Amino acid sequence: MPIYHAPTKDMQFVLHDVLKISESGITGYDDLDRETTQAVLEEAGKLSENVLAPLNAVGDAEGCTLENGVVRTPTGFKDAYEQMRAGGWMGLDADPEYGGQGMPYVLNCAVGEMFVSSNMAFNMYQGLTHGAYSAIHAHGSDAQKNMYLPNMIDGIWSGTMNLTEPHCGTDLGLIRTKAEPQDDGSYAISGQKIWISAGEHDMSENIIHLVLARIPGGPDGVKGISLFIVPKFLVNADGSLGERNTLSCGGLEKKMGIHGNATCVMNYDGAKGYLIGELNKGMRAMFTMMNEARLGVGLQGYAQGVVAYQNALGFAQDRLQGRAVTGVEAPDKPADPIIVHPDVRRNLMHQKSFIEGARAFTFWGASLIDRAHRNSDAQAEGLISLLTPVLKGFLTDKGFETTVLAQQTLGGSGFTREWGLEQFVRDARITMIYEGTNGIQSLDLVGRKLGQDGGKHVMGFFDLVKSFIKDNAGQDADFDKQFLDPLKAASKDLQAAGMYFMQNGMKNPNNALSGSYDFMHLFGHVCLGLMWARMGLAARAGLASGDGDTQFYETKLATGRYYMARQLPATAMHLARIQTGADTVMALDAANF
Numbered sequence: 001m002p003i004y005h006a007p008t009k010d011m012q013f014v015l016h017d018v019l020k021i022s023e024s025g026i027t028g029y030d031d032l033d034r035e036t037t038q039a040v041l042e043e044a045g046k047l048s049e050n051v052l053a054p055l056n057a058v059g060d061a062e063g064c065t066l067e068n069g070v071v072r073t074p075t076g077f078k079d080a081y082e083q084m085r086a087g088g089w090m091g092l093d094a095d096p097e098y099g100g101q102g103m104p105y106v107l108n109c110a111v112g113e114m115f116v117s118s119n120m121a122f123n124m125y126q127g128l129t130h131g132a133y134s135a136i137h138a139h140g141s142d143a144q145k146n147m148y149l150p151n152m153i154d155g156i157w158s159g160t161m162n163l164t165e166p167h168c169g170t171d172l173g174l175i176r177t178k179a180e181p182q183d184d185g186s187y188a189i190s191g192q193k194i195w196i197s198a199g200e201h202d203m204s205e206n207i208i209h210l211v212l213a214r215i216p217g218g219p220d221g222v223k224g225i226s227l228f229i230v231p232k233f234l235v236n237a238d239g240s241l242g243e244r245n246t247l248s249c250g251g252l253e254k255k256m257g258i259h260g261n262a263t264c265v266m267n268y269d270g271a272k273g274y275l276i277g278e279l280n281k282g283m284r285a286m287f288t289m290m291n292e293a294r295l296g297v298g299l300q301g302y303a304q305g306v307v308a309y310q311n312a313l314g315f316a317q318d319r320l321q322g323r324a325v326t327g328v329e330a331p332d333k334p335a336d337p338i339i340v341h342p343d344v345r346r347n348l349m350h351q352k353s354f355i356e357g358a359r360a361f362t363f364w365g366a367s368l369i370d371r372a373h374r375n376s377d378a379q380a381e382g383l384i385s386l387l388t389p390v391l392k393g394f395l396t397d398k399g400f401e402t403t404v405l406a407q408q409t410l411g412g413s414g415f416t417r418e419w420g421l422e423q424f425v426r427d428a429r430i431t432m433i434y435e436g437t438n439g440i441q442s443l444d445l446v447g448r449k450l451g452q453d454g455g456k457h458v459m460g461f462f463d464l465v466k467s468f469i470k471d472n473a474g475q476d477a478d479f480d481k482q483f484l485d486p487l488k489a490a491s492k493d494l495q496a497a498g499m500y501f502m503q504n505g506m507k508n509p510n511n512a513l514s515g516s517y518d519f520m521h522l523f524g525h526v527c528l529g530l531m532w533a534r535m536g537l538a539a540r541a542g543l544a545s546g547d548g549d550t551q552f553y554e555t556k557l558a559t560g561r562y563y564m565a566r567q568l569p570a571t572a573m574h575l576a577r578i579q580t581g582a583d584t585v586m587a588l589d590a591a592n593f
Contacts, residue, residue, distance in 0.1 A: 006045025059260020132159025199264030301399025394524025
């Protein structure tokens with residue numbers, strides 16, 4: 001049975017020593033002192049370790065079942081859901097006006113990492129509800145917000161997002177689901193949606209579906225799509241539940257992973273729905289929460305890496321195999337633990353340096369979302385918009401890779417179900433696909449985000465890195481060599497890639513798009529390099545103060561040096577690929593593949 005330990009100490013280091021959240025000037029952050037965040041993280045950690053983690057393998061083994069139109073969740077899920085409700089975790093960062101606690105999003109992210117690491121499939125039920133809550137909160141009328149949000153925040157009701165149809169995924173302009181206007185101001189929703197996470201289940205009294213549909217006679221393509229609230233049970237004027245709506249779960253997908261989450265085919269047969277936001281502006285309403293949703297999926301990617309690494313580390317410390325090449329290290333045992341071997345160390349350092357850098361990157365991204373929303377900061381909004389495809393694409397690609405490396409650490413044991421590593425691999429795989437495949441993320445990054453507002457935001461990022469290096473250079477020769485110089489080199493690779501796109505992408509767009517995936521990874525490495533340089537500074541400051549855990553700070557510096565020396569140089573490889581252009585990528589005619 002796999003184990004999970006909540007990494008609250010490292011989270012506190014990122015929040016307070018690196019990001020210095022209580023001093024950041026973001027509205028509401030002055031309440032986030034160490035004692036407050038520690039109390040919240042400790043309680044979330046207990047729930048994750050003691051309630052959610054033991055159910056992870058149960059959910060994987062049992063899956064969900066569809067019986068007479070009702071989806072039954074795995075054993076223990078409903079009780080765990082009630083414990084989540086009782087603790088108020090579903091409304092941690094929700095609006096207090098509707099019963100939420102009003103905590104900043106960055107703290108919700110930290111808590112969310114623990115919930116995902118301990119049981120990703122279970123956490124998706126409340127994650128989808130949070131997304132639906134965000135859309136209604138941003139675009140719903142006052143009456144809609146008062147009717148739906150309190151119960152969604154409480155968890156009595158849950159929520160979903162319905163986008164994909166059998167014939168269209170990425171190209172939502174092909175949507176066929178219809179919304180026929182009714183005399184009472186509602187709409188009759190008819191169509192089929194697929195791959196709807198948490199579309200039907202037995203843990204909440206009502207499910208509030210957000211459905212993209214097309215009103216007959218509207219514009220073609222995405223300009224003619226509207227967003228509708230379509231509840232499983234209609235809601236009476238007094239807030240009580242009325243009759244069952246004419247929608248149903250037509251089947252459950254048989255999937256590679258996340259078995260504990262119900263991935264449903266949803267059929268709408270003239271179901272009563274209510275327009276949310278403006279007519280034919282459904283895409284704008286749906287994409288309101290995309291920065292949060294895609295950051296959340298990036299978090300899922302590295303969070304699966306976190307729990308996989310923890311189990312790989314435990315195995316490496318206990319498994320006896322061979323002797324260290326430099327001499328026996330466990331003379332009282334028949335062999336040394338495999339952690340003595342350099343290749344195992346390399347494997348573990350690769351995992352550790354990624355997940356700790358990814359945590360800092362994600363928390364920084366969450367703080368940018370808070371700054372954009374709470375301080376109405378347009379610069380922060382532009383920067384997080386630029387970084388969102390990097391957060392989603394890079395962290396999920398590397399998060400999945402981390403679970404595979406963790407599985408490899410166990411050798412043959414990692415391939416068996418007994419040890420649980422193969423579940424982490426399977427569960428992590430979906431993160432590279434949903435909320436926009438990672439190929440789409442890279443196209444969004446290069447095709448839209450780089451040139452957004454005349455390139456203002458990517459230039460702002462370059463200036464941020466340059467300023468950081470300039471402000472911190474010359475204090476310590478070793479730090480310059482080990483952290484700042486590699487970051488400077490990687491940043492130059494990123495700028496060179498951007499320059500290549502400017503010089504060659506206009507003449508032939510394929511030159512840019514053929515290199516977009518490499519650019520996303522190049523950008524991701526630079527972001528993690530920046531995070532490790534910031535963490536290195538914080539660790540040095542901790543050592544200099546003489547307070548705190550000396551071993552923790554020294555370990556942080558050693559892990560950072562590994563990333564800067566062994567992972568960050570990948571930027572040169574990605575740049576070399578980008579600069580080859582489209583010729584080799586597009587060399588074959590489609591018929592010759």
